Amino acid sequence: MDKVFIEALEIECVIGIYDWERKIRQPVVLDIEMAFDNRKPAASDDIADTLDYKAVSKRLIQFVSESNFGLVESLAERCAAIILEEFDVEHVRLKLAKPGAVRGSRAVGVIIERQRET
Numbered sequence: 001m002d003k004v005f006i007e008a009l010e011i012e013c014v015i016g017i018y019d020w021e022r023k024i025r026q027p028v029v030l031d032i033e034m035a036f037d038n039r040k041p042a043a044s045d046d047i048a049d050t051l052d053y054k055a056v057s058k059r060l061i062q063f064v065s066e067s068n069f070g071l072v073e074s075l076a077e078r079c080a081a082i083i084l085e086e087f088d089v090e091h092v093r094l095k096l097a098k099p100g101a102v103r104g105s106r107a108v109g110v111i112i113e114r115q116r117e118t
């Protein structure tokens with residue numbers, strides 16, 4: 001299956017389980033792969049036939065920047081659900097990284113894959 005992807009989408013939000021984390025905003029970085037048949041937009045050259053990565057990005061920026069979760073797992077799950085429920089996507093692979101959260105690492109986080117329920 002073809003994919004449409006969004007790489008390294010950085011968004012600031014309240015995220016974390018510790019008291020000090022509830023008082024600051026931290027960046028999270030999203031890498032997203034969405035299954036989509038790209039043959040139709042390739043033939044028509046029409047944005048209306050695409051899975052519009054700008055529209056998906058704008059929706060996630062809105063949601064994540066207003067979000068307030070403790071765990072990266074919770075935020076990743078909600079982002080995947082938005083993609084499956086609000087866009088024409090059957091399968092999504094989403095990596096949510098929290099850079100600098102663990103000293104000595106570049107980033108930590110989760111990778112999830114979700115399928116739209118029929």
Ligand SMILES: Nc1nc2c(c(=O)[nH]1)N=C([C@H](O)[C@@H](O)CO)CN2
Nearest residue numbers: 015016017018070071072073101102
């Ligand atoms: N699996 C997870 N482990 C941890 C998380 C998390 O969201 N998922 N969060 C933290 C803290 O918030 C950490 O990021 C602060 O440095 C610890 N472990």
